[in-house]
Amino acid sequence: MIRIAVVGAGISGLTTAHYLSTGLEKSGGTADIFIFESAAEPGGTMRTVREQGFLMEWGPNGFLTNKPQAWELVRELGMESRLLRSCDLARQRFIWAGGRMHRLPETPPAFLRSHLLSWPGRLRVMAEPFAPAPPADRDESIAEFAIRRLGAEALEKLIEPMTAGVFAGNPDELSLRSCFPRIHELEDRYGGLIMAMMRLRWERRGRAAAPAMSAGPGGVLTSFDTGVQALVEVLAGRLKANLRLGCAVKAVTCRQGKYRLAVPSAPDDDEYDVVVVAAPSYAAGEILRGLDEGLAAELDRIPYAPVAVVALGFDAGALHRPLDGFGFLVPRQEGRRILGALWDSSVFPGRAPRDKALIRVMVGGARQPGLARLHEDELTTLARAELRETMGITAGPSLARVFRHEHGIPQYLQGHPRLLERVSSRLAAWPGLHLNSNAYRGVSLNDCVRQSRIAAERVLDDLNDRMG
Numbered sequence: 001m002i003r004i005a006v007v008g009a010g011i012s013g014l015t016t017a018h019y020l021s022t023g024l025e026k027s028g029g030t031a032d033i034f035i036f037e038s039a040a041e042p043g044g045t046m047r048t049v050r051e052q053g054f055l056m057e058w059g060p061n062g063f064l065t066n067k068p069q070a071w072e073l074v075r076e077l078g079m080e081s082r083l084l085r086s087c088d089l090a091r092q093r094f095i096w097a098g099g100r101m102h103r104l105p106e107t108p109p110a111f112l113r114s115h116l117l118s119w120p121g122r123l124r125v126m127a128e129p130f131a132p133a134p135p136a137d138r139d140e141s142i143a144e145f146a147i148r149r150l151g152a153e154a155l156e157k158l159i160e161p162m163t164a165g166v167f168a169g170n171p172d173e174l175s176l177r178s179c180f181p182r183i184h185e186l187e188d189r190y191g192g193l194i195m196a197m198m199r200l201r202w203e204r205r206g207r208a209a210a211p212a213m214s215a216g217p218g219g220v221l222t223s224f225d226t227g228v229q230a231l232v233e234v235l236a237g238r239l240k241a242n243l244r245l246g247c248a249v250k251a252v253t254c255r256q257g258k259y260r261l262a263v264p265s266a267p268d269d270d271e272y273d274v275v276v277v278a279a280p281s282y283a284a285g286e287i288l289r290g291l292d293e294g295l296a297a298e299l300d301r302i303p304y305a306p307v308a309v310v311a312l313g314f315d316a317g318a319l320h321r322p323l324d325g326f327g328f329l330v331p332r333q334e335g336r337r338i339l340g341a342l343w344d345s346s347v348f349p350g351r352a353p354r355d356k357a358l359i360r361v362m363v364g365g366a367r368q369p370g371l372a373r374l375h376e377d378e379l380t381t382l383a384r385a386e387l388r389e390t391m392g393i394t395a396g397p398s399l400a401r402v403f404r405h406e407h408g409i410p411q412y413l414q415g416h417p418r419l420l421e422r423v424s425s426r427l428a429a430w431p432g433l434h435l436n437s438n439a440y441r442g443v444s445l446n447d448c449v450r451q452s453r454i455a456a457e458r459v460l461d462d463l464n465d466r467m468g
Contacts, residue, residue: 002031005261005272007249009037010044012437012448013278014235019456038248042236048227053353055227056311058403063445066219070446077234086221090347092325096390097157121153129192139414142171161329164339168305168365168409178412223348251290274432274459280407281439295426301419302439306372307408310361310383313399320392323357332367338386339365376402410439
C-alpha cells in the first residue's frame with residue numbers, strides 16, 4: 001500500500017490531501033494519506049471567531065470569483081448553498097491621503113476628476129503607452145516597474161498602498177513577476193497596461209459586455225455563511241480519519257527511498273513513499289534541515305512580514321461617516337502607523353449585530369514590523385488613535401480583539417523566480433518529496449487552491465511513473 005504524508009493542515013495541506021484523495025478515486029488507485037498538524041485545530045490563519053454577535057476573521061475574508069480555482073473546489077465539496085456574496089458597496093475602495101479619503105476611480109473619466117493624484121501625476125499615468133520597455137533578463141521590482149510605466153506619484157499613492165494591502169510588503173524589494181504575475185504577463189503580451197485593457201475589452205466584445213476599468217481587483221469577493229472557516233471545516237471533516245492534530249513534525253529522514261517523520265507526540269516506525277511539506281517555508285526549512293541543508297538554506301531566504309489585525313466593534317450611530325466601501329489603505333508617505341482598515345460589516349452581511357459596525361485595522365508589515373509586535377492593549381490604543389485621525393471615530397469600541405501573525409505574509413523578493421529554480425533543483429534529488437504553501441507562487445486563496453491541485457497532480461504522476 002502506498003503511504004503519503006502531508007505535513008501541515010492549513011488550507012494548502014488540506015486541499016492537497018483532498019485532491020490526492022479524489023485523484024486516486026478517479027484513477028482507481030489506493031493509498032493511505034495522513035495529515036500531520038502541530039496546532040490543535042486545522043486551517044492555519046483561516047479561522048473565524050464569533051463574539052458578542054460579531055463575526056471576525058483572523059486573516060483572509062474570502063476569495064475573488066475572477067479566478068475559477070476556489071469556486072471549483074466549493075462546487076466539488078457541495079458548498080454552493082453556503083456561499084455569501086459581498087455587498088455591492090465592497091467594490092468601492094479608498095486611499096487616505098492628504099488628510100482625507102479618496103475613492104479609487106473605476107473609470108477613465110473618474111480618474112481624470114480624482115484629486116488623489118496631481119494633474120502632472122495623472123498626465124504621467126496617461127502617458128503609460130509611451131513608457132520604455134522592461135530591462136532584459138532582470139527580475140524587476142514592483143517599484144521599478146511602477147516608476148517606469150506610471151511615474152513616481154502613482155507608485156506612492158496607488159501601487160505602494162496596494163502592495164501593502166496584498167503583501168504587507170515594500171514595493172522597492174518585491175518582485176513584480178512573482179507578486180503580480182498577471183501584470184507582468186500583460187506588459188509582456190501587449191506592450192503596456194492601457195494597451196492591454198483596450199485589447200482585452202475588444203476581445204471580450206461579442207462574448208459579454210466589456211467591464212469597466214477598475215482600480216480594485218476583478219471579480220466579486222465571496223465568502224461563506226459562517227466565515228472562511230467553513231471551508232476548512234468541510235475539508236477537515238472529509239479527511240478526519242487520517243488527520244493528526246497536535247502532532248508536530250520535527251524532521252524528515254530518508255532511507256532507501258522511504259521517508260520517516262520525527263513526531264515526538266506520536267512516535268512510530270511508519271515509512272512513507274511520498275511526503276508533501278505544506279508548512280510555511282521557515283517551518284519547512286527546519287523540518288528538512290537534517291535531510292538537505294542546502295534546500296533548508298534556500299527556504300530560509302524567504303522572509304515573512306509580521307502583521308497584527310485589530311478588530312473593533314462600534315455602535316454604528318457613533319461613526320462620523322458611513323462605511324460605504326471595502327475599506328481604505330494608507331500610503332507610506334503619509335507617515336501613519338497603520339496599513340489600512342477593512343470595513344467588514346459593510347462588505348458581508350451578518351458580520352456585526354444590527355446597529356453595530358465592525359472594522360479590522362491592519363498594523364505592521366514590512367513597513368513598520370515592530371508595531372505588529374506591540375502588546376495587545378498598545379495595539380488597540382494605536383488602532384483607535386489612527387481611526388480617530390483618519391475616520392473621525394472618537395467613540396470607544398464595544399468590542400476589541402487582536403489577532404497577531406508573527407509570520408504574516410511571505411515576501412517574494414527580487415530574485416524569487418531564481419530561488420524557486422534552485423529549490424526545484426534540490427528537490428530533484430529527493431523523489432517523492434514535495435513542497436506546497438503560499439510561500440512560493442501566490443498568497444491568495446485561489447492561488448493556494450491552484451497550487452494544491454498542481455502539487456497533487458505532480459504526486460500522482462510521480463507515483464504512476466514509479467509504479468509504472
